[in-house]
Amino acid sequence: MAKISRLSLAGLRNLAPVALDTDSMNILITGSNGAGKTALLEGISLLATGRSFRESRLQRCQQWQATQLTLYAEVDNCQGQHKLGWQRYKQNTQLRLNGEQITSQAQLARQLPIQVFSPESHDLLTHGPNERRRFLDWGAFYQEASFLPAWRRYQHALKQRNHALKQQRPDNEIALWNAPLWDAAQQIHQTRSKYTALLAETATPLLAQVSDSLQNIQLSYQAGWPEHETTLMTLWHQQLAHDRQLGYTQAGPHRADLKLRIEDRDALSLLSRGQQKLLALTLMLAQAQLLRNAIQETPILLLDDLAAELDAQHQARVLTLLPSLNTQTFLTATNEDSLKLLSTQRQHWHLEQGNIRIIQ
Ligand SMILES: Nc1ncnc2c1ncn2[C@@H]1O[C@H](COP(=O)(O)OP(=O)(O)OP(=O)(O)O)[C@@H](O)[C@H]1O
Numbered sequence: 327m328a329k330i331s332r333l334s335l336a337g338l339r340n341l342a343p344v345a346l347d348t349d350s351m352n353i354l355i356t357g358s359n360g361a362g363k364t365a366l367l368e369g370i371s372l373l374a375t376g377r378s379f380r381e382s383r384l385q386r387c388q389q390w391q392a393t394q395l396t397l398y399a400e401v402d403n404c405q406g407q408h409k410l411g412w413q414r415y416k417q418n419t420q421l422r423l424n425g426e427q428i429t430s431q432a433q434l435a436r437q438l439p440i441q442v443f444s445p446e447s448h449d450l451l452t453h454g455p456n457e458r459r460r461f462l463d464w465g466a467f468y469q470e471a472s473f474l475p476a477w478r479r480y481q482h483a484l485k486q487r488n489h490a491l492k493q494q495r496p497d498n499e500i501a502l503w504n505a506p507l508w509d510a511a512q513q514i515h516q517t518r519s520k521y522t523a524l525l526a527e528t529a530t531p532l533l534a535q536v537s538d539s540l541q542n543i544q545l546s547y548q549a550g551w552p553e554h555e556t557t558l559m560t561l562w563h564q565q566l567a568h569d570r571q572l573g574y575t576q577a578g579p580h581r582a583d584l585k586l587r588i589e590d591r592d593a594l595s596l597l598s599r600g601q602q603k604l605l606a607l608t609l610m611l612a613q614a615q616l617l618r619n620a621i622q623e624t625p626i627l628l629l630d631d632l633a634a635e636l637d638a639q640h641q642a643r644v645l646t647l648l649p650s651l652n653t654q655t656f657l658t659a660t661n662e663d664s665l666k667l668l669s670t671q672r673q674h675w676h677l678e679q680g681n682i683r684i685i686q
């Protein structure tokens with residue numbers, strides 16, 4: 327289980343430089359609008375992944391007047407204690423792990439796995455198949471070491487085949503890409519199908535705990551071609567003329583989807599926004615559990631503004647579920663109502679105009 331025991335930051339958004347020690351599993355961060363709550367979670371996300379979850383331009387995260395942005399954390403995980411450093415100075419980012427300079431952000435991500443849930447996170451379900459595939463692939467990547475190489479091979483072969491289609495190359499030249507494409511497609515298909523089954527198995531009891539209306543959700547993986555009617559190879563041959571007209575390959579795992587149904591109806595069109603959000607959150611929690619099984623490490627949860635769309639009852643159901651997940655959780659709120667619902671291993675940080683103090 328990964329756990330932050332010390333966090334220090336300087337030059338981040340509106341936050342005053344600070345160093346915070348914690349031995350708690352649940353940290354509630356309160357403050358009024360604009361106090362800097364999301365910025366604090368953003369800092370953890372930057373340190374872990376090199377990216378903000380709400381902003382694509384790093385420059386915007388750095389405090390306007392500051393010359394540098396510095397983040398540091400001490401993290402306990404199953405491999406011991408690690409010191410992680412991240413600094414941005416004049417457009418350059420420097421990373422440190424246990425006092426040594428490193429070049430790969432992935433090394434920090436490995437020591438500090440995180441999962442972020444923000445008011446925008448339900449986009450992962452509602453913003454179309456691309457986002458849902460990305461969600462699945464993130465889990466599949468940790469589940470099976472061969473997934474990423476297969477995914478890369480597939481992307482490469484697909485790009486080449488599409489290029490050949492656009493260039494109106496002869497049939498035999500286009501068909502040359504079918505074999506490598508098929509080989510990678512099978513692996514992707516198998517891993518994603520297996521992962522979806524695991525996800526469904528893990529999510530079902532969690533869904534029943536968080537909401538009565540979500541307990542009948544069924545998850546299934548849709549391959550990206552009618553897999554029960556034909557093989558992908560046959561389809562690529564059959565659709566060649568049409569692929570040529572379009573200039574791209576129509577069928578394959580790049581068109582796959584994670585389907586969510588309630589009694590044979592599309593769940594996403596039936597559910598309210600709040601229910602969609604709860605569903606997305608629960609699937610993320612299920613993913614966190616699977617990650618623990620896959621890499622023996624539980625990610626830290628960053629839950630930004632849980633109250634944004636969840637009513638008090640559903641928030642309570644989510645919060646009371648947290649101890650069973652055994653993850654360190656940082657959550658933000660504009661008030662401290664949720665404090666009483668957190669397990670005794672909790673801490674309360676309060677922010678006022680960028681100044682943070684530990685209340686208890
Ligand atoms: N680069 C920057 N330098 C200085 N201040 C910034 C910078 N970017 C944003 N800010 C300010 O920092 C604050 C950070 O807001 P943040 O989104 O973290 O607030 P919040 O506590 O999450 O509020 P809410 O409850 O509305 O979500 C805002 O007041 C914003 O104006």
Ligand SMILES: [Mg+2]
Nearest residue numbers: 363364365631
């Ligand atoms: Mg916020």
